Every structure is written in C-alpha cells, then in structure tokens.
Amino acid sequence: MRTPRRTLAAAVVAAVVLPLSACGSSGDSGGSTDASGKVEGDITFQTWNLRANFKPYFDGLVADFEKKYPGTHVRWIDQPAEGYADKISADAAGGTLPDVVNVSPDLVAPLAKAGLALDLDKAAAKYRPEYLDGAWASHRIPGMTGTYAFPWYLNTGPLFYNKSLFREAGLNPDQPPRTYAELFDDALQMARQSKGRVATLANVPTVEDFGRYGAELMNRQGTAFAFNDAKGVELLTKYKELYDAKALDPQALTATPESTGKKFLTGAVAMNPGSALDLDNFKKQAPNLYKNIGITDQITSTGHVNMYVMGVMVNSRTKHTAAAVAFAHYVTDAQNQMSFAKKVAIFPSTAGSLDDPYFAKEDGTDETRVRIAAAKSLKSAVNYTPVLFSDQMKTALRNEVAKALQGKESPKAALDNAVSACDRLLQQQG
Structure with a gap:
C-alpha cells in the first residue's frame, strides 16, 4: 500500500544529480564547522513553495530571530515547487547555494556527498535530543557519517477502511489488519466472499512497503540495494497471490491516488490511505461510506509506520556558520514547529510535541480524528524511502513489480532485475 506524499512542497520531489566535480569532494566543506x-x-534562507500561503508566518519568524540576535539579518527567498531540484543543483554548481536551505532527504544526499551540507552531528550536536530519533536519522546518508539537516515538519497518513465491506466479508469491522500477514488473510477472504467484486488494496507495493515488511532496502555502506532479499521476495509473492485472486485491484498496475480514491469512494476497494480532506469528501459524496468509515494505522510488520520528512540544511560554506546554524535550529525548534503545525496539516519533528493536546485530545471533528491517529503513529515512525532512491529507481521497481504480478517474471527475478537497475542508476549518481 502506498501512502501518498502529502507534505506541503514535497508533492513534486525529484531526484537531484549534482555535477559533483563542480562542487568539491565529500568532506571538503570549504567553510567553518x-x-x-x-x-x-547576513544570511539567506531558502524555502520550497511556501511564500504564497505562509508569508506572514515566515516574515514573523525572521523578524523574531533578528530581534533575538540584533547583529543578524536574514534574507528570505522562496522558490517555486516546479524545478526546485534543478535550482538547487544549479546553485550548488555555481557556488550560489543559500546559507540555509529547505530540503528533503533525497535532495540533501548529493549536497552532503559534495561536501556542501554541514554535518550537524559535529556542528550542532547539542540540539540532537530535541528531535524525534526517526526524524533526526532521516537526514543521514548511507556510506557517510553524520547528519546533514535539521528535521523540520513531518507527515504520514492513516489508512481508511470500509467497515461495511469488512462486515459483509465476515471480518470484524472493529479489528482491521495491522500486519501484512493479517492483511493478506483478510484480503483473500474479502475477495472470496465478494466473488472478486471487492479488492482490499488498489496499489502495487512500493519501496516503502518493502521497508515496512522488513526487507533490507540497502546495504549499510549505501553502495547497493538489497530489497531482493528473502523478505522482499516473500512480499512480492504474496502480492502476486492477491493479484491472481482479485484481492488486489486489477487496475493497480496503472493506479494513481485519484483513481484509487474513486474506487474506495464507490466501494470497489476496502482500504485506502488518506487525510482529513478525504473525510470531508466522503461526507459530501458518499454518506454511506462516511457512516461506515474506519481509521487505522498503516500496515507494518516492523511496528514502525512510514513518515515523510522535510529538513533545513546549513550550507557548509556559509561565511556565518554560527548564525546559519542558530537560524536553522530556530526554524525547527519546538515552539516554532508547533506554531507552523497549527497553520497547516503537518506534524512537528521535535520530541514531546506530539503529546500536545492539539495532537492528542479529541474534539469530535473529523480533522482531529485523523490528526490524532497520524500523530500517535509518528512518534516511532521511520522514513523508509532510502535517501538515495531516485524517481528513476521508483519507476524501475514499479515496472519489475508489474511484470511479476502479470506472471511475466518470477518475483525473485523481478526484484533481482529491479535491484540491478537501481544499482546502475546509483553508480551514475556518483
């Protein structure tokens, strides 16, 4: 199952391959740590498609920081979502990368390899205890030591399920599956009872699924992928069984979040990831579904759900390291993260923040129901998407998964081919 990326700017995350030779070698910071x-x-702070909706918030954030540190001046610049990765790549190559940069883990990886991202384990270790363990770890790069961005806002999505369809299949509507083993059993029963009319799932497995199932995604050196291990093959074999039994929607190979959402709305699919916005849509367009809606955590056999994370990186070549680190920390500290989270549906990465009543106390509204469910799961969540896993790699995996489900290749052969393709692409990243 795929949890769609619903963070503010991350909807268009693309892999960035920097011309590393133009940036310096790994470990060559060129600045002070x-x-x-x-x-x-004077420092510059770059965000990712946030000015249009949050200008007053960031204007206030900058003003408060400058008031706290009278000798500073922060110039805030915001880049559009489209082409953000290319903009970072060009700035890195041209030596014009801002002092403090809004990044996602996949964007920080090539910058760290090029020696352009400050290692916070060395420069800002005192702040480490302020953040959730999983969030801090999300900006570590396989094969390198160090952490290369402060974790900023998080997101995840609960699963919605149709209690009515569970009931009709003879399943307990108040005990949805929580592990993949339970999911597979329930899905096969749903398909049998409905004679193939109702599928439980509408998405093929992604790299996050392999992670949540317990497969090893990469070797520790970060030099090769490993999701073709026994666990990975086992997962894809199970999905093939679901596909053959129509427990996985026949159109899953070409599914989009929009198409799966429509299938869930019409009762053709029993489970689907979503957000509070979807609940409002159910209420308006499918009142019967809304009355029977269940909310549960993502399926996982590891005990840890997947999260998406944004970060704030410090340029290792900044001329004002102390100011840049102080500002990056200020943007991501508990107080400012809570303030930002109350303006938009994201979650703070700071330790203890998710225990705030805003994320823990029910008030009877749909939005709060979803927020509480997501916040609870985020406390121990993991970013399963490898920081070195590019969009091209995602496509390679998806293509091989499709061949396995269609019976054109065995699950083992398909994953071997996917790993080989991803390893080749990894080598091209430098």
Whole structure:
C-alpha cells in the first residue's frame, strides 16, 4: 500500500544529480564547522513553495530571530515547487547555494556527498535530543557519517477502511489488519466472499512497503540495494497471490491516488490511505461510506509506520556558520514547529510535541480524528524511502513489480532485475 506524499512542497520531489566535480569532494566543506561563535551576520534562507500561503508566518519568524540576535539579518527567498531540484543543483554548481536551505532527504544526499551540507552531528550536536530519533536519522546518508539537516515538519497518513465491506466479508469491522500477514488473510477472504467484486488494496507495493515488511532496502555502506532479499521476495509473492485472486485491484498496475480514491469512494476497494480532506469528501459524496468509515494505522510488520520528512540544511560554506546554524535550529525548534503545525496539516519533528493536546485530545471533528491517529503513529515512525532512491529507481521497481504480478517474471527475478537497475542508476549518481 502506498501512502501518498502529502507534505506541503514535497508533492513534486525529484531526484537531484549534482555535477559533483563542480562542487568539491565529500568532506571538503570549504567553510567553518564551528557554530559556537557569536551569532551575527547576513544570511539567506531558502524555502520550497511556501511564500504564497505562509508569508506572514515566515516574515514573523525572521523578524523574531533578528530581534533575538540584533547583529543578524536574514534574507528570505522562496522558490517555486516546479524545478526546485534543478535550482538547487544549479546553485550548488555555481557556488550560489543559500546559507540555509529547505530540503528533503533525497535532495540533501548529493549536497552532503559534495561536501556542501554541514554535518550537524559535529556542528550542532547539542540540539540532537530535541528531535524525534526517526526524524533526526532521516537526514543521514548511507556510506557517510553524520547528519546533514535539521528535521523540520513531518507527515504520514492513516489508512481508511470500509467497515461495511469488512462486515459483509465476515471480518470484524472493529479489528482491521495491522500486519501484512493479517492483511493478506483478510484480503483473500474479502475477495472470496465478494466473488472478486471487492479488492482490499488498489496499489502495487512500493519501496516503502518493502521497508515496512522488513526487507533490507540497502546495504549499510549505501553502495547497493538489497530489497531482493528473502523478505522482499516473500512480499512480492504474496502480492502476486492477491493479484491472481482479485484481492488486489486489477487496475493497480496503472493506479494513481485519484483513481484509487474513486474506487474506495464507490466501494470497489476496502482500504485506502488518506487525510482529513478525504473525510470531508466522503461526507459530501458518499454518506454511506462516511457512516461506515474506519481509521487505522498503516500496515507494518516492523511496528514502525512510514513518515515523510522535510529538513533545513546549513550550507557548509556559509561565511556565518554560527548564525546559519542558530537560524536553522530556530526554524525547527519546538515552539516554532508547533506554531507552523497549527497553520497547516503537518506534524512537528521535535520530541514531546506530539503529546500536545492539539495532537492528542479529541474534539469530535473529523480533522482531529485523523490528526490524532497520524500523530500517535509518528512518534516511532521511520522514513523508509532510502535517501538515495531516485524517481528513476521508483519507476524501475514499479515496472519489475508489474511484470511479476502479470506472471511475466518470477518475483525473485523481478526484484533481482529491479535491484540491478537501481544499482546502475546509483553508480551514475556518483
């Protein structure tokens, strides 16, 4: 099952391949890693498609920081979502990368390899305890030591399920599946009872599914992928069984979030990831579904759901390391993350913040129901998407998964081919 990326700017995340030779080699920072000096100087802060909706928030954030540190001046620049990865690549190559940059893990990886991302384990270790373990770890790069961005806002999505369809299939509507083993059993029963009319799932497995199932995604050195291990093959074999039994929607190979949403709306699919916005849609367009809606965590056999994370990176070549680190921390500290989270449906990455009544106390509204469910699961969530896993790699995996489900290749052969293709692409990243 795929949880669609619903973070503010991350909907269009693309892999960025920097011309590393133009940026310097790994470990060649060219600047100071000492953030203990006086917080002063002019710095630039770049965000990712946030000005249109959140200008007052960021204007206030900058003003408050400058008031706290009178010797500083922060110039805030915002880049559009389209072409953001290319813009970062061009700035990195041209030596014009801002001092503090809004990044996702896949964008920070090539910058870290090029020596352009400050290692916060060295420069800002004192702040480490302020953040959730999984969030801090999300900006570590396989094969490298260090952490290369402060974690900022998080997101995840609960699963919706149709209690009525569960009931009709003889399943307990108040005990939805929580592990993949339970999911597979329930899905096959749903398909049998409905004579193939109702599928439980509408998406093929993605790399996040392999992670949540317990497959090893990459080797520890970050030099090769490994999701063709026994666990990975087992997962894809199970999906093939679901596909043959129509427990996986026949159109899953070409599914989009929109198409799966429509199938869930019409009762052709029993489970689907979503958000509070979907609940409002159910209420308006499918009142019967809304009356029977169930909310549960993502399926996982590891005990940890998948999360999406945004980060704030410090340019290792900034001339004002102390100011840049102080500002990156300020943007992502508990108080400012809570303030931002109350303006939009995201979650703070700071330790303890998810225990705030805003994320824990029911008030009877649909939006709060979903927010509480997501916040609870995020406390121990993991970013399963490897930071080095590009969009091209996602396509390669999807193509091989499709061949396995259609019976053109065995699950083992399909994953072997996918891993080989991803390894080739990895080598091209440098």
